[in-house]
Amino acid sequence: MVQIDPVELTADLIRCASVTPDEGGALAVLERHLAAAGFACTRVDRGKVSNLFARWGAKAALRSFGFNGHTDVVPVGALDDWSVDPFGAEQKDGVLYGRGATDMKSGVAAFVAAAIDFINQTPPEEGAVILAITGDEEGPAIDGTVALLDWMQREGEQMSVCLVGEPTCPDHMGEMIKIGRRGSLNAHFTVTGVQGHAAYPHRAKNPLPAMVRLMDHLASHSLDTGSDHFDASTLAVVTVDTGNLATNVIPAACRSAVNIRFNDHHSGASLTAWLQTEADRASAAFGVEIALQVTVSGESFMTAPGLLSDLVAASVQAETGVSPTLSTSGGTSDARFVKAHCPVVEFGLVGKTMHKVDEQVPVADIVQLKAIYGRILSDYFA
Ligand SMILES: [Zn+2]
Structure with a gap:
C-alpha cells in the first residue's frame, strides 16, 4: 500500500514553478500519485489554464466528498528580498520555505495524502472522493474552478459537499473555518x-x-x-x-x-x-x-452552519484541541463558484506568509492538516 508523505509532496509541488497560468508540472505530479492510487484522472484544460479532476469511486456514488484547491501561485515579487530560492523547497529548523508553501500547495498535498490513506484503509462502499484542482485561482479565475465545474456539470459529475483547502487560520492552527465570504x-x-x-x-x-x-x-x-x-x-x-x-x-x-x-x-x-x-x-x-x-x-455567499461545518469543526477540535470560529471574513476565494453546486466550507493552514517573500509553513502543520483532512473523510463516510 503506497503512502504519500504530505511534506515531501508539498516540497515536490513547490519545486514546480507554477506561477499563474503556468502549470509548471504541478498537476502532473498530482495526477501521477492519484492515478497510481486508483483515481480516475481527467485534465480539464481551458484557454491557457490546466486543471485536474480526479475521482475515486463510482460516478453515481450516493455520497461524494469533494475537495477544491489550486496549484498555481502568485509571482515571487522582489527576488532579492527572499532569503531562499522561492522554488527550492528548502527546509530549515522544521520549516519548509517556498512560493506556495501555505497558499496552497501544502493544503493540496495534505488532502491528497489523506485521501489516498483513506481509500486504502477504509474504502467507503457507496462513496466517492473527488478532487477538483485548478491552475488558475490567483489569476483571472475564468478558466479555473469555473471550467472544472462547467465540465463536471456536462459530464454528470457531482460533489455532495465540498471542502476548499485555502489557508483560513489567522495565527494558530485550527482557529478558523470559513463558511462564506463577503x-x-x-x-x-x-x-x-x-x-x-x-x-x-x-x-x-x-x-x-x-x-x-x-x-x-x-x-x-x-x-x-x-x-x-x-x-x-x-x-x-x-x-x-x-x-x-x-x-x-x-x-x-x-x-x-x-x-x-x-x-x-x-x-x-x-x-x-x-x-x-x-x-x-x-x-x-x-x-x-x-x-x-x-x-x-x-456575490456574498454562505453555507449555513450545520452538518458540514459541524463535521469540519469537530475534526479540527479532535486533532488540535482548538475550537474553531465560523467566519466570513477576508477576500474572495473559489468557494464563491463552488457554492452554486453544493454546500462548501473552507479550512486550511495559517495564512500569515501567503503572497509574501519567504513564504513558509511549519512542517508539523502540514502533518496536522493531513490528520484533520483524514478525520473529516472518515467521519463524513462513517
Ligand atoms: Zn490560495
Missing part, C-alpha cells in the same frame, strides 16, 4: 465637464466638485451594521484622479474608483442601483456628465 464590487466613475482657464471658471465646467461631493457621499454612507454571520459592509474610495499637473487649468474630466465588500444585506445589482442613483443626483446637482461602470467580482 461579496466584492468595483465601481469606476468618470465625471466629464468642460476644460478651461482656472481664472475664468464660468467659461469651464469643473468636474471636480461633483466628484468630491459624490465620493464624500458614498464614503460617509453606512451600508449596514452587519448581519448574523457577516461583518458590516465596507466601501473604500481607492483612487480619485485627474492627471492634471497645471494649477491654472480646470480639467475636462476626473476619474475615481471605489471597492465595496458587502454582506448578505446587499447584492451586486442592489449596490449598482444605489451607485447609479447617487451618480445621477450629483450629475443633476452640478450639471456634469457622470458615467458609471461596475464589475462584480463575486
Whole structure:
C-alpha cells in the first residue's frame, strides 16, 4: 500500500514553478500519485489554464466528498528580498520555505495524502472522493474552478459537499473555518465637464466638485451594521484622479474608483442601483456628465452552519484541541463558484506568509492538516 508523505509532496509541488497560468508540472505530479492510487484522472484544460479532476469511486456514488484547491501561485515579487530560492523547497529548523508553501500547495498535498490513506484503509462502499484542482485561482479565475465545474456539470459529475483547502487560520492552527465570504464590487466613475482657464471658471465646467461631493457621499454612507454571520459592509474610495499637473487649468474630466465588500444585506445589482442613483443626483446637482461602470467580482455567499461545518469543526477540535470560529471574513476565494453546486466550507493552514517573500509553513502543520483532512473523510463516510 503506497503512502504519500504530505511534506515531501508539498516540497515536490513547490519545486514546480507554477506561477499563474503556468502549470509548471504541478498537476502532473498530482495526477501521477492519484492515478497510481486508483483515481480516475481527467485534465480539464481551458484557454491557457490546466486543471485536474480526479475521482475515486463510482460516478453515481450516493455520497461524494469533494475537495477544491489550486496549484498555481502568485509571482515571487522582489527576488532579492527572499532569503531562499522561492522554488527550492528548502527546509530549515522544521520549516519548509517556498512560493506556495501555505497558499496552497501544502493544503493540496495534505488532502491528497489523506485521501489516498483513506481509500486504502477504509474504502467507503457507496462513496466517492473527488478532487477538483485548478491552475488558475490567483489569476483571472475564468478558466479555473469555473471550467472544472462547467465540465463536471456536462459530464454528470457531482460533489455532495465540498471542502476548499485555502489557508483560513489567522495565527494558530485550527482557529478558523470559513463558511462564506463577503461579496466584492468595483465601481469606476468618470465625471466629464468642460476644460478651461482656472481664472475664468464660468467659461469651464469643473468636474471636480461633483466628484468630491459624490465620493464624500458614498464614503460617509453606512451600508449596514452587519448581519448574523457577516461583518458590516465596507466601501473604500481607492483612487480619485485627474492627471492634471497645471494649477491654472480646470480639467475636462476626473476619474475615481471605489471597492465595496458587502454582506448578505446587499447584492451586486442592489449596490449598482444605489451607485447609479447617487451618480445621477450629483450629475443633476452640478450639471456634469457622470458615467458609471461596475464589475462584480463575486456575490456574498454562505453555507449555513450545520452538518458540514459541524463535521469540519469537530475534526479540527479532535486533532488540535482548538475550537474553531465560523467566519466570513477576508477576500474572495473559489468557494464563491463552488457554492452554486453544493454546500462548501473552507479550512486550511495559517495564512500569515501567503503572497509574501519567504513564504513558509511549519512542517508539523502540514502533518496536522493531513490528520484533520483524514478525520473529516472518515467521519463524513462513517
Ligand atoms: Zn490560495
